[in-house]
Amino acid sequence: MSARPEQFETVHERVCVADLIFDIRRPISAEDLIDEREYEIDERLPYWADLWPSGRVLADHLAGMDLAGCRIVELGAGLALPSLVAAARGATVVATDWYEPALAFVAENAARAHLTVQTMLVDWREPPDALLERPFDLVIAADVLYEARNVSPLVGLVAGICAPTGQVLIADPRRNDAAAFLDAMDAAGWTREREDIQFNGRRDETGSTIHLHRLTPSRS
Numbered sequence: 001m002s003a004r005p006e007q008f009e010t011v012h013e014r015v016c017v018a019d020l021i022f023d024i025r026r027p028i029s030a031e032d033l034i035d036e037r038e039y040e041i042d043e044r045l046p047y048w049a050d051l052w053p054s055g056r057v058l059a060d061h062l063a064g065m066d067l068a069g070c071r072i073v074e075l076g077a078g079l080a081l082p083s084l085v086a087a088a089r090g091a092t093v094v095a096t097d098w099y100e101p102a103l104a105f106v107a108e109n110a111a112r113a114h115l116t117v118q119t120m121l122v123d124w125r126e127p128p129d130a131l132l133e134r135p136f137d138l139v140i141a142a143d144v145l146y147e148a149r150n151v152s153p154l155v156g157l158v159a160g161i162c163a164p165t166g167q168v169l170i171a172d173p174r175r176n177d178a179a180a181f182l183d184a185m186d187a188a189g190w191t192r193e194r195e196d197i198q199f200n201g202r203r204d205e206t207g208s209t210i211h212l213h214r215l216t217p218s219r220s
C-alpha cells in the first residue's frame with residue numbers, strides 16, 4: 001500500500017463508543033483533498049476522510065452486539081469506526097474502500113488501538129475475487145446510498161458476499177437513493193426491518209435521524 005497518513009495534514013480525534021475509546025487520526029479537512037482530475041475521471045470525492053454520523057450510529061449499535069467469532073465486512077468504510085468497534089468486540093473484520101489512503105488510515109488507527117482489522121481495496125462496481133470468495137456473517141455499511149449509479153452494484157455485491165444465514169446492517173441518513181436500494185432488495189426476496197435513531201452530534205444536510213436497516217436473505 002503506497003498511501004501513508006504521513007502524506008496528509010492530520011488531526012487526532014478522541015472518539016468514545018460505549019465503553020471503548022479510540023484515538024482516531026484523520027485528515028484535517030476532507031474538502032482540501034478534493035482532486036478535480038479524479039472527479040472528472042470517475043466523480044470521485046474524498047468522503048472517506050470524515051467520520052460521518054451514520055458511521056457513528058452503526059459503531060454504537062455494533063458495540064452492543066456479541067460479535068465474538070463473527071466474520072464481518074464493511075463496505076465504503078472510510079475511516080472505519082464500525083470496523084474498529086466490531087474488532088474490539090471479537091469479530092474478524094475486513095474494512096474496504098475504493099480509496100487507498102482510507103485503508104492506510106484504518107490500518108494505522110487499528111494498530112494504535114491494538115486491534116486487527118484487515119483492509120481491502122474494493123470498488124463496488126468491480127469487486128475483487130478475494131472478496132467474493134468469502135461469505136460473511138455480517139455485511140455492514142454506513143452512508144453509502146447517496147449515488148444512483150451505486151445502487152445496482154451494491155445490491156449485487158451484498159447478495160454475493162452475505163452468507164445464507166447472515167445479515168446486512170446499513171446505517172443511512174435518509175439519502176435519496178436509499179429507497180431504490182431497499183426496493184431492489186425487497187424484489188430480490190430479502191426481508192428487512194428499520195430502526196430510527198436520533199444522532200445528537202454533528203448533523204449533515206439530511207438532519208439528525210439515521211435509519212438503521214437490518215436485512216436478511218430469503219431463506220427459501
Ligand SMILES: C[S@@+](CC[C@H](N)C(=O)[O-])C[C@H]1O[C@@H](n2cnc3c(N)ncnc32)[C@H](O)[C@@H]1O
Nearest residue numbers: 047048051052055076077078098123124142143
Ligand atoms: C459518505 S462516506 C461514508 C464513510 C464511512 N462509512 C462513514 O460513515 O464515516 C462514503 C464512503 O463510500 C466510499 N465509496 C464511494 N463509492 C465507492 C465505490 N464505488 N466503491 C467503494 N467505496 C466507495 C467512499 O470512499 C467513502 O468512504
